[in-house]
Amino acid sequence: MTAYDDLMAYQRQTEALAQISGRLGWDQETMMPRGAAAQRGEEMAAMAAILHARRTDPRVGDWLEAAKPQDEVARAQIREIRRSFERASKVPEALATKLAQRTSEAQGHWAAARADEDWDAFAPVLEEIVSLKREEGAALAGGGDIYDAMLADYEPGTTAAEIAAIFDAMRPRLVALRAAILDQPQPAGLSGSFPAGKQMKLTRHLARVFGYDMGRGRVDKAVHPFSSGSGADVRITTRTSEEDPFNCIYSTIHEVGHAAYEQGIDPAYALTPLGQGVSMGVHESQSRIYENQLGRSRAFTGWLFDQMTGMFGDIGVASPDAFYAAVNRVQNGYIRTEADEVQYNLHIMLRFDLERALMAGDLDVSDLQTAWNDRFAADFGYAVDKPSNGVLQDVHWSVGLFGYFPTYSLGNVYAGCLNRALRTALPDLDAQLAQGVLENATGWLRVNLQRHGGLYAPREIIEKASGIAPAEAPLLDYLEAKFGALYTL
Amino acid sequence: MTAYDDLMAYQRQTEALAQISGRLGWDQETMMPRGAAAQRGEEMAAMAAILHARRTDPRVGDWLEAAKPQDEVARAQIREIRRSFERASKVPEALATKLAQRTSEAQGHWAAARADEDWDAFAPVLEEIVSLKREEGAALAGGGDIYDAMLADYEPGTTAAEIAAIFDAMRPRLVALRAAILDQPQPAGLSGSFPAGKQMKLTRHLARVFGYDMGRGRVDKAVHPFSSGSGADVRITTRTSEEDPFNCIYSTIHEVGHAAYEQGIDPAYALTPLGQGVSMGVHESQSRIYENQLGRSRAFTGWLFDQMTGMFGDIGVASPDAFYAAVNRVQNGYIRTEADEVQYNLHIMLRFDLERALMAGDLDVSDLQTAWNDRFAADFGYAVDKPSNGVLQDVHWSVGLFGYFPTYSLGNVYAGCLNRALRTALPDLDAQLAQGVLENATGWLRVNLQRHGGLYAPREIIEKASGIAPAEAPLLDYLEAKFGALYTL
Numbered sequence: 001m002t003a004y005d006d007l008m009a010y011q012r013q014t015e016a017l018a019q020i021s022g023r024l025g026w027d028q029e030t031m032m033p034r035g036a037a038a039q040r041g042e043e044m045a046a047m048a049a050i051l052h053a054r055r056t057d058p059r060v061g062d063w064l065e066a067a068k069p070q071d072e073v074a075r076a077q078i079r080e081i082r083r084s085f086e087r088a089s090k091v092p093e094a095l096a097t098k099l100a101q102r103t104s105e106a107q108g109h110w111a112a113a114r115a116d117e118d119w120d121a122f123a124p125v126l127e128e129i130v131s132l133k134r135e136e137g138a139a140l141a142g143g144g145d146i147y148d149a150m151l152a153d154y155e156p157g158t159t160a161a162e163i164a165a166i167f168d169a170m171r172p173r174l175v176a177l178r179a180a181i182l183d184q185p186q187p188a189g190l191s192g193s194f195p196a197g198k199q200m201k202l203t204r205h206l207a208r209v210f211g212y213d214m215g216r217g218r219v220d221k222a223v224h225p226f227s228s229g230s231g232a233d234v235r236i237t238t239r240t241s242e243e244d245p246f247n248c249i250y251s252t253i254h255e256v257g258h259a260a261y262e263q264g265i266d267p268a269y270a271l272t273p274l275g276q277g278v279s280m281g282v283h284e285s286q287s288r289i290y291e292n293q294l295g296r297s298r299a300f301t302g303w304l305f306d307q308m309t310g311m312f313g314d315i316g317v318a319s320p321d322a323f324y325a326a327v328n329r330v331q332n333g334y335i336r337t338e339a340d341e342v343q344y345n346l347h348i349m350l351r352f353d354l355e356r357a358l359m360a361g362d363l364d365v366s367d368l369q370t371a372w373n374d375r376f377a378a379d380f381g382y383a384v385d386k387p388s389n390g391v392l393q394d395v396h397w398s399v400g401l402f403g404y405f406p407t408y409s410l411g412n413v414y415a416g417c418l419n420r421a422l423r424t425a426l427p428d429l430d431a432q433l434a435q436g437v438l439e440n441a442t443g444w445l446r447v448n449l450q451r452h453g454g455l456y457a458p459r460e461i462i463e464k465a466s467g468i469a470p471a472e473a474p475l476l477d478y479l480e481a482k483f484g485a486l487y488t489l
Numbered sequence: 490m491t492a493y494d495d496l497m498a499y500q501r502q503t504e505a506l507a508q509i510s511g512r513l514g515w516d517q518e519t520m521m522p523r524g525a526a527a528q529r530g531e532e533m534a535a536m537a538a539i540l541h542a543r544r545t546d547p548r549v550g551d552w553l554e555a556a557k558p559q560d561e562v563a564r565a566q567i568r569e570i571r572r573s574f575e576r577a578s579k580v581p582e583a584l585a586t587k588l589a590q591r592t593s594e595a596q597g598h599w600a601a602a603r604a605d606e607d608w609d610a611f612a613p614v615l616e617e618i619v620s621l622k623r624e625e626g627a628a629l630a631g632g633g634d635i636y637d638a639m640l641a642d643y644e645p646g647t648t649a650a651e652i653a654a655i656f657d658a659m660r661p662r663l664v665a666l667r668a669a670i671l672d673q674p675q676p677a678g679l680s681g682s683f684p685a686g687k688q689m690k691l692t693r694h695l696a697r698v699f700g701y702d703m704g705r706g707r708v709d710k711a712v713h714p715f716s717s718g719s720g721a722d723v724r725i726t727t728r729t730s731e732e733d734p735f736n737c738i739y740s741t742i743h744e745v746g747h748a749a750y751e752q753g754i755d756p757a758y759a760l761t762p763l764g765q766g767v768s769m770g771v772h773e774s775q776s777r778i779y780e781n782q783l784g785r786s787r788a789f790t791g792w793l794f795d796q797m798t799g800m801f802g803d804i805g806v807a808s809p810d811a812f813y814a815a816v817n818r819v820q821n822g823y824i825r826t827e828a829d830e831v832q833y834n835l836h837i838m839l840r841f842d843l844e845r846a847l848m849a850g851d852l853d854v855s856d857l858q859t860a861w862n863d864r865f866a867a868d869f870g871y872a873v874d875k876p877s878n879g880v881l882q883d884v885h886w887s888v889g890l891f892g893y894f895p896t897y898s899l900g901n902v903y904a905g906c907l908n909r910a911l912r913t914a915l916p917d918l919d920a921q922l923a924q925g926v927l928e929n930a931t932g933w934l935r936v937n938l939q940r941h942g943g944l945y946a947p948r949e950i951i952e953k954a955s956g957i958a959p960a961e962a963p964l965l966d967y968l969e970a971k972f973g974a975l976y977t978l
Contacts, residue, residue, distance in 0.1 A: 016535035019528070023516065024509060031520065035704040039508070042760060046505035050539060215524040233525035271531060295594035 284411020416475025554642020903963025
C-alpha cells in the first residue's frame with residue numbers, strides 16, 4: 001500500500017459517511033416525523049463532528065505529503081482532498097463552532113423576522129453573521145481577497161473579478177430586454193384542473209424522459225424541490241400547486257438536471273472526491289440547460305402541450321404556440337425563485353454586488369435594506385413593497401452562505417455556452433425535442449461534461465465541453481433571440 | 490466534568506450514530522432505490538467501522554475505570570456501557586471481520602438453497618458459520634457456557650438452563666392442547682374484498698388506537714414488517730395481502746407493540762444506553778401482548794369486527810363470535826412466522842434445542858436436517874415435506890443469530906405474566922377493549938414496564954411489573970382457557 005492508496009481508502013470511508021449525512025438531510029425534508037426534529041439535530045451534529053475530525057485528521061496531512069499521484073485522475077483526487085484538508089485546517093475550531101451555532105440560530109430569527117416583516121429585528125443578527133464570516137474569510141484568504149476565498153467553497157478557481165466582468169456586461173442588456181418585453185401585451189396563462197396526483201404522474205414520466213434513472217433514485221414531494229446524493233442513490237423532490245402545474249413540472253426538470261449530473265458521473269469515481277459535481281455553478285448549468293434551453297424550448301413545449309392536454313384535458317390555451325408563450329411569460333415580481341429566464345439574473349447580480357460590498361466592509365448591514373431597495377428600483381423600475389419581498393426574501397445570508405448566489409447566474413452563463421455547442425453538435429435537436437426525445441441531448445452532456453465529475457476545474461470543464469471560455473454572450477444572444485421572437489420586439 | 494460525564498457525553502454521540510445506522514436500515518427496506526444496494530453496503534460498513542471503533546476506544550475503558558456513578562440510573566448506564574465495551578473487546582478483530590464477511594455471504598447462499606430446496610448446498614456453508622460462532626462464543630464465555638454467552642447478546646442475565654426449565658414445562662401441555670384442538674371441527678375463515686389501500690387506512694387507525702404516536706413515527710409498507718429506531722423517531726412497517734387482511738392488521742399491532750415500548754421510554758434516557766428496550770425477550774413481550782392478549786381477545790375483536798365490516802362490507806363471517814373464531818384459527822402448518830398462539834412456541838422450542846446442541850458440539854450440521862424433521866414429526870404429528878418448510882425456512886442461523894430464537898417464546902412467557910397482572914389491575918379491561926379503548930392497558934404497560942427502558946435487567950423488570958418471577962404457568966393457563974372455550978375442549 002502506497003501513501004496514496006492509504007489516503008484513498010481512508011477518503012472512501014469519509015465519502016461514504018458524507019453520503020449518509022446527505023441521506024439524513026433528504027429524510028428530514030421528506031419522511032421524518034415532525035416530533036423527531038430535536039433528536040435529529042443531535043444525530044446530524046454527531047455525524048458532522050465525525051466528518052470534521054476525519055477531514056482534519058493529521059494522517060491526511062501526512063498522506064498528502066507522501067502521496068505520489070501517478071496520473072491525471074490521481075492528481076485531481078489529491079487536489080480535491082488537499083483543498084478540503086487545508087480549508088478545514090485554516091479555520092480555528094472555536095470560530096467554526098461559533099459560526100455553526102450562530103447561523104443555526106440566525107435561520108430561526110430570519111424566518112420570524114420575515115413572517116413579521118421586521119427588518120430591524122433581523123439586522124443585528126445578520127450583523128454578527130457578517131462579522132463572523134469576514135473573520136472566517138480572512139482566515140481562509142490568508143491576506144488575499146476575502147470574497148474570493150468564500151467563492152472557492154462553491155466555485156473553486158473563479159474570482160469575484162471574473163464574475164463581475166461577466167455580470168457587468170450582462171446587466172445593461174438584460175435591463176433593456178426586460179423593459180422592452182414588459183412594454184408588450186402579455187400572453188394568457190394556463191387555466192383548468194390540475195390534480196396533484198396527475199401532476200406527480202406526469203412529472204415522474206418527464207423525469208424518465210429526461211434520462212433520470214429511477215433504479216438509482218426516486219421522486220418525492222417536499223416543501224422545497226432539491227436533489228440529494230451522489231453515485232447510485234440520487235434522489236429528487238418536487239412540489240405541486242393545483243393552480244400552477246408549471247411549478248411541479250419545471251421544478252422536476254430542474255432537479256433532474258442536477259441529479260442527471262450526479263448519475264452521469266463515471267462510476268469509477270463513486271465514493272471518491274471526484275464522484276460529485278465539481279462546483280455549484282457547473283451543477284446549476286446542468287439544472288438550467290435541462291429546465292430552460294431544453295425544457296422551455298419551442299420544440300419541447302410542443303410535445304409537452306400534447307402530454308398536458310392528454311393528461312388534464314382543457315388547459316386554457318388552445319395551441320402549442322400559445323402554450324409556449326404561457327411557459328415563457330415574463331411578468332413583474334419581487335421573488336428570485338419565481339423569476340423567469342430574463343429577470344432571474346438581475347436578482348442575482350443585485351445580491352452579488354451587495355454581499356461583495358458587505359464582505360469588503362464597504363457596506364454596513366445597517367444600510368443593506370436601503371441599498372437593496374435602491375438597486376431593485378433601478379433595475380426593475382418599481383419599489384419593493386415589504387421586506388419579505390426584498391432584503392428578507394432569501395435564507396442564504398442568515399445561514400452564512402456568502403459567495404453562493406453568483407453561482408446561480410454562473411450556471412446560466414455556462415448553460416448558454418453549453419447550449420451553443422450542443423446545438424452545433426446536434427443540428428436536428430429541435431426535431432428530436434418535438435418528439436419528446438432527449439437521449440441525444442442528455443447523452444451529449446453526459447459524455448462531454450457530466451461523466452468527468454470533479455476531474456476538471458469548473459472553468460476548465462465548461463471550456464472543454466463548449467469550446468469557449470465561460471462568457472456571457474451565448475446566453476444573452478439566446479435570450480434576446482428567444483424573447484425577441486416571443487414578444488415580437 | 491467527571492469521568493462519568495465525559496463517558497456519557499461520548500456515549501451520547503455513539504448512540505446518535507447508532508440511531509443513524511438504524512435509520513439507514515429502515516431506508517434500505519422501504520425507500521432505497523434497488524440500484525443503490527452495493528453503495529449502501531459500503532456506507533453501512535463505514536458506519537459499522539466508526540461504531541466499532543468508538544465502542545472499543547481505550548478511553549471508554551479508562552472512563553469506566555474512573556467513573557463513580559452516584560445513583561441507580563448512573564449505575565445502570567455504566568453496566569450497559571461496560572457490557573458493550575467488554576463484549577467488543579473480547580472478540581479478536583480478525584474473527585469479528587471474518588464472521589461479518591461469512592455471514593453476509595451465507596445469507597445469499599441460504600436464500601439460493603431455500604429457493605432450490607437444496608439442503609446439501611447450504612450445509613457446508615452453515616458448518617463454517619457454526620464453527621466460527623462456536624469460536625466467538627468461546628471467546629465471549631471465557632471458560633463458561635458458550636450458549637449462555639450468546640444469549641447475553643439478546644437476553645442478558647438469563648441462562649439456557651433457566652429457559653430450558655420453562656420450555657420443558659411448556660412443551661407437553663402445548664403438544665396436548667394442539668392435538669386436542671386439531672381433533673375438533675375448524676371454524677370458517679374470512680372471504681371478501683380487501684383492497685390494499687383500505688387495509689393501510691384501517692391499519693394506521695389501529696396503530697393510533699393502540700397508542701402509537703404518529704408525531705414520532707410513521708407507517709410504511711415493506712416486505713417484512715419491522716420496527717426501527719428509538720426515542721423520538723420510531724418507525725414501523727407492515728405489509729398487505731389482498732387475500733388475508735389479518736396479515737396486515739396483526740403485523741401492524743405486533744410492530745406497534747415494539748414501537749410503543751421504544752416510544753414509551755422516559756425521554757430523559759434518549760440517546761443513552763438506557764434509551765432502548767432492555768432485551769429481545771422483553772421487547773417481544775410487548776409486541777405479543779399487544780398482538781395476542783389484547784388484539785386477539787374476544788372483547789377487542791368484537792370492536793374490530795365492526796371496524797372491518799364498516800370498511801370492507803361483507804367479510805364472509807356474520808357475527809363477532811364467528812369473527813373471533815376466524816382470528817384465532819389453529820391450523821396445521823410448517824412455517825413459524827405463520828403459526829398461531831398455540832403452535833408458535835413449539836416451533837421455537839425445536840430451534841432452541843437444536844441450536845443449543847449445535848453450539849455444545851452435541852449435534853453436527855450434517856445431522857441437523859434429520860434432527861429437525863424427527864423433532865417436527867414428534868411435536869406436530871406429520872412429516873416435513875421439503876427443506877423450505879423445514880430446516881431452511883428461517884434466515885437466522887445463516888446470519889449467525891444463535892441464542893436469538895428463544896427470546897421469541899420468552900416474550901410470550903413474559904406476556905403471559907404481564908397479562909395476568911394487567912387483568913388484575915384493570916378488572917373492567919374487557920369492557921374497554923370492546924369499545925376499542927386501549928389507553929388504560931397500554932398506559933399500564935408504559936408505567937409499569939416501558940418507561941424504564943434499560944434501567945432494570947430483563948427478568949427484574951418482568952418481575953417488578955407482573956409481581957412474579959418469569960414462569961410459563963400464566964401463559965399456559967391463558968392459552969388453555971382461551972382455546973378450550975373456542976374449541977369447546
